[in-house]
Amino acid sequence: MKFVIQRVLESSVKVDGETLGSIGKGLMVLIGAGQNDTQEVADKMVKKLIGMRIFEDENGKTNLALADVKGELLLISQFTLYANCKKGNRPSFIEAGAPDMAEKLYEYVIAKCKEQVPVVERGKFGADMKVSLINDGPFTIVLNSDEL
Structure with missing residues (x-):
């Protein structure tokens, strides 16, 4: 599983011109599921995401987590995080999880x-x-379950 985590002041997502989700200060997270991902993998990723101390404290140091700043989450599915660009110029997505599982x-x-x-x-x-x-x-972090 892969997460691209972006610390944001605000973020929103629209489909066909309609806003589906909108947040203020917090994290916008692109989420990709791979072929072998499970709920156990997702649990580890969520734990790491929620606990990540990437917000600044009163001294300008990144010591605060989402809860400490009363931050919000915007979660976006993104199968293209599993793009394989090794051969040619057209990415392959065979490593991405099947749509129903993902x-x-x-x-x-x-x-x-x-x-x-x-x-x-x-x-x-x-x-x-x-x-x-x-x-x-x-502030952008790439979190890969293979590295946890």
Whole structure:
């Protein structure tokens, strides 16, 4: 599983011109599920995401987690995180999880985050989404379950 975590001042997602999710200060997270990912893998990723201390304290040091700043989450499915660009110029997505499995894991991640974070917004799995954000920093982290 892969997460691209962006610390944001605000972020939103639209489908067909309709805003589905919108947050203020917090994290916008692109979520990709791989072929071998499980709920156990998702649990580790969510734990790491929620506990990540990437917000600044009163001294300007990144010592605060999402809960410490009353931050919000916007979770967006993103199968292209599993693009393989080794051969040619057209990415292959064979390493991405099958859509039905990936959607179940995406929904699972949302549910687990809602257990700990008061404001969790979301995109729409498989939709053509338009994502807007004001990146804070910018501060972007790539979290790969293979490295946990």
